[in-house]
Amino acid sequence: MPRLTLRQLEYLVAVGETGSIARAADRLNVSSPSISSAINQLEEELAISLFVRQHAQGLSLTQGGQRVLEKARQVLNDAREIANIAADISGTARGPLAVGCLLTFAQLVLPRLRRGFETGFPDVRIAQKELNQAEIFNALQRSEIDIALTYDMDIPTDLNFIGLVRLNPFALLHAGHELATRTSVSIDDLADLPMILLDLPISTDYFLSLFTASSRQPRIVELTRDMAVMRSMVGNAFGYSIANVRLQSNTSPDGNQLVCVPITGPVRSLRMGLLTTHGAEKSRTVSAFIDYAQAQARAGAFRAIGGETLS
Incomplete structure (x- = not known):
């Protein structure tokens, strides 16, 4: 054998x-x-x-x-279940924890959250995956991950979303843009201007819905699936873009200055939170991760990226 x-x-x-x-x-x-x-x-x-x-x-x-x-995935899932049973019996969080994260904000949220959790729970070993929204749904439904950090966008009924913070949309502009000095902009202000669209499954639908709510159509001139490329395109004056998460730097990857201007009017904000299958919180390790993330949200850990604590 x-x-x-x-x-x-x-x-x-x-x-x-x-x-x-x-x-x-x-x-x-x-x-x-x-x-x-x-x-x-x-x-x-x-x-x-x-x-x-x-x-x-x-x-x-x-x-x-x-x-x-396919069999290896099943064996790894069974191993996680055994670790969950052991954690429940011992009364402590332990064993592997597979965490997914929406790739548009993974770099800003996941490493710090993971480091803090693993420091507090040294018997837990996290494996992380950066995925788009559709991939997150699929990975949870196939038990390839235990929990995910993502937005409340088109959540399937067989999954459970736990909100952490609210993130409002803003226009990302190059420093010399005609709207860069404004304190806020509307969809009407943006609709006729060239737009760089972050083209990811489900995320794209959200960005376009902001225009639909105002009965407008965006003037899309470029599509990209990469957040860094989008920022550099904006920084080089190819157009503006829309995002919900603020990076720590107002500089594009290639060194140009960027400006974030809030979008006002009939626009929908997003909630960032945790996504699991129903009943996943029965695992002591998953439950501990949920409790830790909620405590971090209440303490203002997501404020730097524009997160507003949910009431």
């Missing part, structure tokens, strides 16, 4: 989902050689090839590798 480890299976899933050892290493915060060695050992133990190595295109799963990947 092959001798497999949970760590090997974790590495397999990460490589299978990202299609790259380097990207899997970034996701898991381990070295690429460690992952490469684990995959090689796994293939030797199983006596099959799990991946096809393509020099220019990374790694793709073989048919056998796809079947093993």
Whole structure:
């Protein structure tokens, strides 16, 4: 019987989902050689090839590798459930916790929240994933993650949202923009101007809904799926954009000054919070993470990104 480890299976899933050892290493915060060695050992133990190595295109799963990947996910989920049972019996939060986070604000929220939680609960080991909204729904429903930080956008009925803070929309402008000196702007002020749209599943629908509420249509000139690229496009005067999360710096990645101007009028704010499957809070580890995040919200931990504590 092959001798497999949970760590090997974790590495397999990460490589299978990202299609790259380097990207899997970034996701898991381990070295690429460690992952490469684990995959090689796994293939030797199983006596099959799990991946096809393509020099220019990374790694793709073989048919056998796809079947093993699906079973590996199931084994890792079962291992988390065993850890949850142990945590309930011992009365303490412990074991692995898979946390997803909306990629548009993951860099601003997740590392600090994770560090504080792991300091307070040293027996918990967090694995994080940065995902778009549709991917978060899918990962929760497939039990690939235990909990996620995201917005209250189009939440499916089989998932449970716990609000933490409210985030209002603002226009992101380059410092020389004609509206940059205003204290606020309306959708009518923006509609006829060139817009750089952050083009992500469900998030895009929210941005466009701000215009629909005012019976206007935006003049979209560029689409990007990358927050940093969007900021640099704005900084270089290709247009304005709309966001809900304020970064710590008013400088674009390539060094241009940016200005955030609140949008007033009939615009919907978003709530940032925690998303779980129904009943997930019965896990002592998930419950501890929820309690910690709520305490951080009440203490004003999200104020720097524009978060208003919910009443």
